Amino acid sequence: MSTPSYVTIHTFVMQTxxxxxxxxxxxxxxxxxxxxxxxxxxxxxxxxxYGHIGAVLRVAREKAGRTQEEVANAVGLTRTSxxxxxxxxxxxxxxxxxxxxxxxxxxxxxxxxxVEARAETQRPAFKMPQDFxxxxxxxxxxxxxxxxxxxxxxxPPSQPHPRKSRNAxx
Numbered sequence: 001m002s003t004p005s006y007v008t009i010h011t012f013v014m015q016t017x018x019x020x021x022x023x024x025x026x027x028x029x030x031x032x033x034x035x036x037x038x039x040x041x042x043x044x045x046x047x048x049x050y051g052h053i054g055a056v057l058r059v060a061r062e063k064a065g066r067t068q069e070e071v072a073n074a075v076g077l078t079r080t081s082x083x084x085x086x087x088x089x090x091x092x093x094x095x096x097x098x099x100x101x102x103x104x105x106x107x108x109x110x111x112x113x114x115v116e117a118r119a120e121t122q123r124p125a126f127k128m129p130q131d132f133x134x135x136x137x138x139x140x141x142x143x144x145x146x147x148x149x150x151x152x153x154x155x156p157p158s159q160p161h162p163r164k165s166r167n168a169x170x
Contacts, residue, residue: 068083077096
């Protein structure tokens with residue numbers, strides 16, 4: 001017999017601390033790891049947007065007078081999945097959001113507008129770093145003010161370089 005692979009060991013020796021592989025000429029002893037790397041839970045927190053989406057969906061569902069079971073059955077989810085979505089613990093596919101919106105007699109754009117409004121009210125306020133110079137602080141403040149009024153990707157109008165313009169005049 002050959003030594004089983006790591007995955008095979010885990011599959012067949014789930015509760016065993018160690019296993020033994022005996023062949024005619026030798027035997028092999030291996031220790032089964034406590035937790036396999038592939039089975040460790042995902043420790044990354046969910047982005048806050050999913051909490052906002054879930055809260056908006058819950059309010060829309062309750063406003064429409066529907067239960068989690070009804071909505072879940074209509075869009076092909078389990079009630080548990082819908083519960084996790086409403087609590088912000090599970091991601092939501094775009095087509096599922098659209099199907100939920102149709103079932104609740106509203107549009108996905110209305111739901112997303114409400115999500116955006118909710119996210120805006122809960123966004124932390126920006127604190128200016130005090131170790132920056134007054135000039136840098138003023139530039140940052142100006143960018144924040146301009147960023148809310150104009151397209152942040154627009155290029156500023158180009159100004160001729162002072163040296164180049166003097167040389168061009170000669």
